[in-house]
Amino acid sequence: MIEIESVSVDFHTKLRTVRALKDVSLSVPQGTVFGLVGESGSGKTTLLRAMMGLTAVSSGGVKIAGEAVRQNPPLAFRRRVQMVMQDCYASLNPAHTVDQIIGEPLAIHRFDNPEKRILQALKDVGLGPEHRFRFPHQLSGGQRQRVAIARCLAIEPQVMLLDEPTSALDVSIQAEIVNLVMRLQQQKGLTLFIISHDLPLVTHMCDRLAIMRKGMVREVITSQDLIERKVEDDYTKVLLSASL
Numbered sequence: 001m002i003e004i005e006s007v008s009v010d011f012h013t014k015l016r017t018v019r020a021l022k023d024v025s026l027s028v029p030q031g032t033v034f035g036l037v038g039e040s041g042s043g044k045t046t047l048l049r050a051m052m053g054l055t056a057v058s059s060g061g062v063k064i065a066g067e068a069v070r071q072n073p074p075l076a077f078r079r080r081v082q083m084v085m086q087d088c089y090a091s092l093n094p095a096h097t098v099d100q101i102i103g104e105p106l107a108i109h110r111f112d113n114p115e116k117r118i119l120q121a122l123k124d125v126g127l128g129p130e131h132r133f134r135f136p137h138q139l140s141g142g143q144r145q146r147v148a149i150a151r152c153l154a155i156e157p158q159v160m161l162l163d164e165p166t167s168a169l170d171v172s173i174q175a176e177i178v179n180l181v182m183r184l185q186q187q188k189g190l191t192l193f194i195i196s197h198d199l200p201l202v203t204h205m206c207d208r209l210a211i212m213r214k215g216m217v218r219e220v221i222t223s224q225d226l227i228e229r230k231v232e233d234d235y236t237k238v239l240l241s242a243s244l
């Protein structure tokens with residue numbers, strides 16, 4: 001479902017060129033959950049943005065469902081590939097009700113029956129009709145992240161990219177959101193690509209994961225390998241001993 005082939009990304013600033021990604025190659029089969037772990041500045045968000053066509057690649061390329069990703073991707077691509085951001089408060093328009101927030105992509109992508117779809121999307125994420133006409137500030141952090149997920153799911157994507165989906169949430173709410181995402185992934189056969197600093201979380205959620213450092217993939221392993229500590233790379237070993 002996701003093919004990342006030798007992707008490099010350079011950012012040209014006034015003073016210097018930053019090579020944010022160096023020759024990154026990864027592949028993610030349909031219906032599986034893939035995690036991307038690495039320290040701050042290792043290039044995780046840049047890779048996610050390149051996968052969405054939001055950041056230009058300097059060389060290499062990304063294909064999703066066989067389609068080459070380009071900048072300003074067509075509407076059909078944007079329906080198939082959805083992103084959930086770390087800070088859902090910033091990503092939800094504070095002046096819009098939940099109904100408008102979920103309804104907007106439905107209108108853009110010309111889905112029929114928006115009313116029915118909005119109610120179903122709310123139900124899918126464990127929210128009731130009573131939440132439909134609330135504004136983001138009238139919801140808890142966990143409920144806001146549920147709305148952000150409902151907005152993505154309403155337009156029936158194949159792939160969801162999640163950038164630190166729980167790190168802005170209270171610890172007690174994190175497990176709820178993780179369990180929700182995992183249930184929806186299984187129900188809908190979604191392919192998930194999840195960025196996190198949190199190695200135990202990624203191990204719990206993902207089938208396979210990549211460890212990144214300084215713009216490069218150091219190692220790709222299964223979660224089972226990680227649990228059994230079957231790791232080759234020295235940096236992965238350091239990360240593992242620091243967090244498990």
Ligand SMILES: Nc1ncnc2c1ncn2[C@@H]1O[C@H](COP(=O)(O)OP(=O)(O)OP(=O)(O)O)[C@@H](O)[C@H]1O
Binds near residue numbers: 011019020042044047
């Ligand atoms: N628009 C930009 N212009 C210049 N440099 C950038 C830009 N975006 C990212 N970078 C640089 O690219 C590198 C990778 O950044 P990126 O945000 O992808 O890391 P990250 O692993 O997602 O970090 P974090 O976990 O802190 O979000 C960093 O050195 C960052 O400073």
